[in-house]
Amino acid sequence: MKHFRKLNLGSGSAHVGTGHVGTGAFARPVGICRSPERSRGGSSTAVSFAALLVLLALTTACRIDMHEQPRQNPLSRSDFYSDQRSARPPVEGTVARGDLRADTYFYTGKIGNNPGDVMPFPITKEVLNRGHERFNIFCAPCHSRLGDGNGIVPSRGFARKPPSFHIERLEKAPVGYFYDVITNGFGIMPDYASQIPPQDRWDIVAYIRALQLSQNATMADVPAGQKIPSAPPRFAEPGSGATLPVLAPESESDTQKEEEK
Template sequence: MAQPPLLSEEGSTLLPTCGLLVMICISILTTACTQNMATQPRYDPLEASDFFPDSSSARPLPIGTISRDYVMKTEFGETGMIDGKPADRFPFPITAEVLRRGQQRYNIYCSPCHDYVGTGNGMAARRGFRRMPASFHSDEMRMSPPGHFFDVMTNGFGSMPPYASQIAARDRWAITAYIRALQLSQWATLDSVPEDERRRLEQERR
């Protein structure tokens, strides 16, 4: 009596199909595991190079290169220092637009530790700092020149890391201007308010 076939006609076509699918899956997985960007030809910083006549892979900026950051017109605008001391003025006029920009950047980078009004009681500070950040409303901070705040943001101070790589120089000055506005908001008197604004405030109080 004849033996039945081990595989039906449908099964004989199913095996090659399954094998093809397995091969496709393997090829996709192995391709996704390659590190092309990590293994591509490159130079390490300051590595020597035989390609350039001076044997240096680090190249000078081409003539006409435009900085992606705002370039200050004064030296202290980049350093916050005048003759080795914190600058006692700003490198550009402070306008309402500058203050709005400073408020936005302050809320992003400063408020987690210094809180939104500058008392040094931010959420991050309350949850993990052994020493609380300084309050901007202390006599020492109110008497500090603008360059002090710019320098601290640039180079860090105490447990505060430097923020120069994250905040552009112009934005650091804008934040400094906003810190001044916060200080005024807590210590200003009615006499220090411009006359037109004073009349508006008095009308709102009625």
């Protein structure tokens, strides 16, 4: 009596025997028989896998260490470029983000070669407030807060006194002239192109024009609801953080003195 089970494994079949073939003294166990093709295929796969691991290891070992990356140090000598400069100038025609400058008048204040006499945007209270703030920061040290040229810098002898904004020549000057002077400088005055953005330059120009008008204005020129008390402003103490004149409340004694007068 005999029993036998056959298991087929792929193209190279292997026969797995269970039990015995034959009876009695002639019975013998049946083992596993693999075909030669199957044995060679397994060996080839193992070799390929090992080669892949070696290739991955070599690739990982060749990555660039960012501490030792090929680069040019700022302002260092370079033997790669003919002019030996490591800092390269922008390609011709390069436009910085947000600096397209399609509106030529806004960035130059000129129409052709002549200064224009029109603001590139409406003058609002916000524009004048911004111009007032920027004027006090950048211009008042030489031109004074009134624009008469008696700033603290020339009064201490550190620079020549600038002309007053209230002389006839500057009162008749177009707004583009002031913008151009702020941008490119004039005489001993340096340019402020790198310190004051174009929008702020126009805000300052608008405030200068308002400052000029204020020196020759009357109370009748002040719009209704814009008038302030006639008492002189009392400035806050230095270091209080105030940037504009602060009107202190009048005491009863001050009121009585005004009535006696």
